C-alpha cells in the first residue's frame with residue numbers, strides 16, 4: 001500500500017465521526033459519492049421515519065393524522081433553530097421550497113421598509129435567488145442592483161458599500177457560495193446593511209449542516225435554506241425559513257393561504273394571519289417529507305455541528321493539499337478560498353474541460369461530483385458519511401481523468 005493510502009487509513013481510523021457511516025443505508029450506488037451538497041444520502045433514520053409515517057400514520061390514522069401533523073413544521077423548525085441555526089425558538093418554520101420561501105421573505109422584508117425601491121444581490125449568487133429578485137423587481141417596479149463580486153472569494157461588506165444608499169430595501173446573499181464554497185461573513189454584512197436601514201436575507205442552503213450558524217447573534221433579519229443537501233432530508237424535502245422575532249408582528253408575507261390564517265377551521269370570509277412565525281405558512285405541508293427530514297436530522301444533531309465542521313475542514317484541506325500535488329500541474333486552478341475560515345463545506349477546481357472531466361470521472365472512475373458552469377468541478381465531501389479515503393480517491397481519479 002502506498003504511503004498516502006496508509007495515511008488515509010489512519011485518518012479514517014482516527015475519525016471521530018466514522019461510526020456515523022453506519023447510520024446510512026448500505027451503499028448500493030456503485031459510486032464514490034462526493035455530491036452531498038446537491039442531495040444528501042439516505043439515512044436509516046430518515047427511511048424508518050418515512051416508512052412509519054406511511055404505514056402507521058397515513059395507513060392507519062388517515063385524516064386524524066392532522067391532529068398532530070400540523071405541529072411538524074414548527075417542531076422541526078425549532079430543532080433546526082436550536083441545533084444548527086443559532087436561533088431561539090419560534091423563529092423558524094419548515095415549509096415550501098427555498099425559492100418560494102425566498103419570495104415570501106423578500107416581500108416580507110420589503111413590507112417593513114415599503115418606501116424603499118431598491119433590491120441588492122450578488123451577481124454570482126445561485127440562479128434562483130437572482131431570478132426571484134428579478135421577478136419581484138419587475139412586478140413591483142423596483143430596481144434590482146447586482147454587485148459584481150469576485151467569483152471565488154468571500155463577499156465582504158466593502159463590496160456592498162458602494163451600492164448601498166437609503167433607497168435600498170433588501171439585500172440577499174448566500175452564506176456559502178454554491179460554486180466556490182466561499183463562506184461569507186453574514187454578521188459583518190448585516191452590520192453594513194443595517195447601517196443604511198435596509199434588511200438582510202441570508203440563503204443558508206450550502207451552509208446549514210456544514211458550518212456553525214448564529215442567526216440571532218449575527219443580527220440576521222431573514223434566512224432560508226434547503227434541507228436536502230447536508231441535512232439529508234431527501235429529494236424535494238421542504239425548506240426552512242427564519243424571521244427575526246422582533247420583526248414578526250409588523251410584517252406581511254405575500255401568499256395568503258389557509259395554513260397561516262387565524263382560526264383555520266372557522267373558514268372565515270377574510271384572511272387574518274396568525275401571530276408569530278406561523279404566518280409564513282401557506283398550504284398543506286408535505287407530511288411524509290417532513291417525517292423523513294425529522295428522522296434525518298436526528299443523525300445530524302447527534303454528530304453535532306462543531307464535529308461536522310471540524311471534519312469537513314480537514315477533508316477540504318486534504319482535497320486542496322492533493323490538488324496542489326496532482327491537479328495544479330495539469331492546469332487546474334483552485335476556485336475556492338484556500339483559508340479554512342473562508343471556506344464552507346465544498347471545494348471547486350477550475351479547468352477548461354471541467355464538464356467533460358466530470359463525465360469521465362463518473363464513466364471511467366465511478367466518482368460522482370458536480371460540474372458547475374462556466375468551468376468548475378465541485379467536490380463536496382459530507383462529513384457524516386464521506387471517508388478520507390474517498391476524498392483521496394476522488395482527487396486521484398480526477399488527475400487520472402485529465403491525464404487520459
Ligand SMILES: Cc1ncc(COP(=O)(O)O)c(C=O)c1O
Nearest residue numbers: 097098099126128174178203205
Ligand atoms: C443557494 C441555493 N438556493 C436555493 C436552491 C434551491 O432552491 P429550491 O429548493 O427552491 O429548488 C439551491 C439549490 O441548489 C441553492 O444552492
